Amino acid sequence: MTVTLHVCTTCRMGAPVPEDEPRPGARLLEALAAAGAPEGVRIVPVECLSACDHGCNIALSGPGRWSYVYRGLNPEEHVADILAGAAAYAATEDGLVPWRERPMIFRKQSLARIPPMES
Amino acid sequence: MTVTLHVCTTCRMGAPVPEDEPRPGARLLEALAAAGAPEGVRIVPVECLSACDHGCNIALSGPGRWSYVYRGLNPEEHVADILAGAAAYAATEDGLVPWRERPMIFRKQSLARIPPMES
Numbered sequence: 001m002t003v004t005l006h007v008c009t010t011c012r013m014g015a016p017v018p019e020d021e022p023r024p025g026a027r028l029l030e031a032l033a034a035a036g037a038p039e040g041v042r043i044v045p046v047e048c049l050s051a052c053d054h055g056c057n058i059a060l061s062g063p064g065r066w067s068y069v070y071r072g073l074n075p076e077e078h079v080a081d082i083l084a085g086a087a088a089y090a091a092t093e094d095g096l097v098p099w100r101e102r103p104m105i106f107r108k109q110s111l112a113r114i115p116p117m118e119s
Numbered sequence: 120m121t122v123t124l125h126v127c128t129t130c131r132m133g134a135p136v137p138e139d140e141p142r143p144g145a146r147l148l149e150a151l152a153a154a155g156a157p158e159g160v161r162i163v164p165v166e167c168l169s170a171c172d173h174g175c176n177i178a179l180s181g182p183g184r185w186s187y188v189y190r191g192l193n194p195e196e197h198v199a200d201i202l203a204g205a206a207a208y209a210a211t212e213d214g215l216v217p218w219r220e221r222p223m224i225f226r227k228q229s230l231a232r233i234p235p236m237e238s
Contacts, residue, residue: 110169
């Protein structure tokens with residue numbers, strides 16, 4: 001079953017961005033897409049996850065799973081870890097990846113989580 | 120269609136809580152339940168929304184809707200506004216309540232939001 005990795009493309013990483021330069025969030029999306037989505041993961045851009053003080057931000061969600069928002073990500077440093085974490089998430093049924101199997105950024109940079117939708 | 124108001128019962132509001140006293144999150148749940156859920160809203164306790172620095176925290180989610188996490192809530196002050204905001208959320212199809220119709224706490228204390236699940 002496919003899960004969704006939402007990537008905020010409007011994140012500025014807390015710094016001014018010149019009008020003619022892509023925002024860090026857009027660069028993160030591009031870097032993730034270039035690296036390639038793992039099996040069972042769909043990468044989807046979104047404008048604003050309402051966590052602008054904490055960018056770059058991403059969210060993971062999927063049917064029957066806990067949803068997570070991660071913050072403080074960096075297009076130059078975190079692409080491989082984000083994709084590894086998304087793959088591990090996709091491999092679960094409930095979205096709860098065992099703590100030790102989560103990339104360090106997912107352990108330390110979780111902004112919030114939301115329980116699965118009830119049917 | 121019913122939406123879910125998750126209330127974190129383990130939130131401490133950033134302060135130590137004596138072992139024999141209920142946590143602020145548990146008091147918030149109790150106060151919300153006592154006031155009564157609006158039509159179309161189900162109040163569900165949850166242990167930890169992974170936003171412990173910001174408590175009390177709640178989350179709103181529902182089929183086809185954006186999900187929201189709100190932070191910095193207070194069982195003594197915010198019960199009526201939380202329930203009004205949840206009712207407005209339940210009345211939408213996509214979870215996007217017009218800005219001016221949101222209670223002030225929902226405008227100022229949004230921690231993050233997540234787009235609707237894609238089918």
